[in-house]
Amino acid sequence: MDEPSRRTILAAGAAGLAAVAGCSTYGESKDAPGTTAPAGTALAKTGDIPVGGGVILGDSQTVITQPTAGTFKAFTSVCTHQGCQVANVADGTINCDCHGSKFAIADGSVVKDPAPQPLAPKQITVTGDAIPLT
Numbered sequence: 001m002d003e004p005s006r007r008t009i010l011a012a013g014a015a016g017l018a019a020v021a022g023c024s025t026y027g028e029s030k031d032a033p034g035t036t037a038p039a040g041t042a043l044a045k046t047g048d049i050p051v052g053g054g055v056i057l058g059d060s061q062t063v064i065t066q067p068t069a070g071t072f073k074a075f076t077s078v079c080t081h082q083g084c085q086v087a088n089v090a091d092g093t094i095n096c097d098c099h100g101s102k103f104a105i106a107d108g109s110v111v112k113d114p115a116p117q118p119l120a121p122k123q124i125t126v127t128g129d130a131i132p133l134t
């Protein structure tokens with residue numbers, strides 16, 4: 001059987017993406033540390049991002065959220081505590097399973113310790129239904 005395409009993985013929803021993203025540190029990733037998508041790369045489609053939730057795009061170390069309908073935010077998916085990839089987005093927070101930190105989907109701020117800092121924002125623009133990194 002063919003491996004799933006990126007589009008297929010996106011269509012699997014946040015839970016599936018969270019499973020792909022997992023909770024790993026840089027050292028466990030197949031990608032080089034700090035690998036990020038170049039500017040202009042389409043990260044996702046607006047329809048892929050649930051209102052009041054978000055998706056984790058592990059390849060680009062990005063979390064895209066839609067706190068309210070039509071408002072999209074992006075943050076690094078690297079937890080500010082000890083560098084795990086955040087694991088999922090649920091109940092209005094971006095969650096790291098390594099030690100339980102939670103971050104607000106609206107601004108990346110720390111909702112639950114031990115993370116010492118908010119998730120760093122990333123610049124995105126919405127062009128039609130595409131969300132490229134800028």
Ligand code: FES
Nearest residue numbers: 079081082096099
């Ligand atoms: Fe995320 Fe510790 S690395 S809570």
